[in-house]
Amino acid sequence: RRICKMKEMTGTSMTRWVLGFLLVLGSLRDCQSFVMHPKPEGLLAAHRGSTSALSVGFLEDLFTKKVSPSRPKVQVPKDFIVPEPKPLALGKDTDLVDFTKATLSLALRLGTGAFTLGWKIDSLFHNDETTYSLRLGPFSIRDSSSVLSMAPRPEKPLILYQYDGSPFCKRVRETINLLDLTVEYRPCPGARQGKFSEDLMARTGRRTVPYLMDPNTNQELFESGDQIEYLLKTYGPPASSYDRKALWPITFEAFSITTSTIVAILRGFPGSQRQANARPDNELMEPLELWGYESSPFVRPVREKLDALCLPHIMVSCSRGSANRDRMVARTGRFQVPFLVDPNTGLELFEGTEIVKYLDAVYTVQK
Numbered sequence: 127r128r129i130c131k132m133k134e135m136t137g138t139s140m141t142r143w144v145l146g147f148l149l150v151l152g153s154l155r156d157c158q159s160f161v162m163h164p165k166p167e168g169l170l171a172a173h174r175g176s177t178s179a180l181s182v183g184f185l186e187d188l189f190t191k192k193v194s195p196s197r198p199k200v201q202v203p204k205d206f207i208v209p210e211p212k213p214l215a216l217g218k219d220t221d222l223v224d225f226t227k228a229t230l231s232l233a234l235r236l237g238t239g240a241f242t243l244g245w246k247i248d249s250l251f252h253n254d255e256t257t258y259s260l261r262l263g264p265f266s267i268r269d270s271s272s273v274l275s276m277a278p279r280p281e282k283p284l285i286l287y288q289y290d291g292s293p294f295c296k297r298v299r300e301t302i303n304l305l306d307l308t309v310e311y312r313p314c315p316g317a318r319q320g321k322f323s324e325d326l327m328a329r330t331g332r333r334t335v336p337y338l339m340d341p342n343t344n345q346e347l348f349e350s351g352d353q354i355e356y357l358l359k360t361y362g363p364p365a366s367s368y369d370r371k372a373l374w375p376i377t378f379e380a381f382s383i384t385t386s387t388i389v390a391i392l393r394g395f396p397g398s399q400r401q402a403n404a405r406p407d408n409e410l411m412e413p414l415e416l417w418g419y420e421s422s423p424f425v426r427p428v429r430e431k432l433d434a435l436c437l438p439h440i441m442v443s444c445s446r447g448s449a450n451r452d453r454m455v456a457r458t459g460r461f462q463v464p465f466l467v468d469p470n471t472g473l474e475l476f477e478g479t480e481i482v483k484y485l486d487a488v489y490t491v492q493k
Contacts, residue, residue: 293386
């Protein structure tokens with residue numbers, strides 16, 4: 127009976143699972159360097175061979191901010207060259223062991239967060255070059271969410287105090303991807319280190335993460351389960367529009383916490399310690415923008431580095447079916463994650479391995 131119940135909970139046919147698995151594999155191509163459209167001359171021409179090119183953030187129209195005079199100053203190393211996005215390939219500096227662990231992590235969590243809620247395929251032969259599609263051989267697959275168009279969208283980004291290795295934080299981040307939300311992450315390594323942890327203690331009297339703040343409703347919540355329910359109720363589509371059983375990898379707490387803990391062990395409990403040479407004023411930086419999603423093995427090392435350096439960052443969800451994929455194509459002429467926009471230096475970067483090197487070069491104390 128339990129087996130039958132689990133089959134019922136999946137709420138999908140074997141055909142859809144197989145197709146979904148193939149598209150997850152296709153997403154790995156998207157994640158690193160699968161070129162979707164010709165690159166507009168603006169972005170790369172501005173950066174090619176330059177160490178000081180400036181560009182505006184992708185979400186300028188949504189999150190326009192003026193840098194306060196109190197913000198710390200940072201500089202890009204003089205010999206740094208912004209990397210050009212590469213066609214499908216793992217870079218020569220890619221840590222294959224680390225990449226394998228990240229891919230296993232995706233499998234352990236059944237690809238949770240790789241798809242938006244209500245994910246569906248719109249067309250197998252999409253031919254609009256101005257919008258996103260995944261090209262696989264003769265196919266040009268256009269997908270979207272069938273339900274998120276009915277979901278309210280927050281005017282301001284939510285704020286989540288968290289760290290990468292926490293299994294409780296992970297299930298909240300996966301829910302954020304499912305709902306295609308943009309959220310500012312404030313790293314609290316091990317829930318006990320860094321200025322954000324101090325801020326949390328001063329604000330609540332506790333150092334418990336995840337801690338969710340919604341400036342749109344003035345709601346603040348502890349407890350991952352409560353946060354998940356709040357997000358679904360506040361920013362999810364009508365409950366009648368989707369099958370809640372499809373959320374079981376997140377809402378079935380025993381499974382969610384157990385598998386997320388195994389993932390944390392496999393990854394060496396990332397984000398549990400503040401990097402020793404991280405700049406002491408990193409928490410005061412203007413939040414960086416990171417485009418990607420929780421389960422991507424290419425995005426994961428960048429997320430882990432941002433947490434280790436205690437850098438606040440706005441995470442723009444880009445799971446399969448996300449409307450943000452079209453926004454990236456409109457802005458850059460391609461879809462590829464991770465994509466980092468750094469308002470502190472004005473640089474925009476693709477290529478995960480190079481982004482990690484950049485963060486280490488700019489946001490650590492150099493001896």
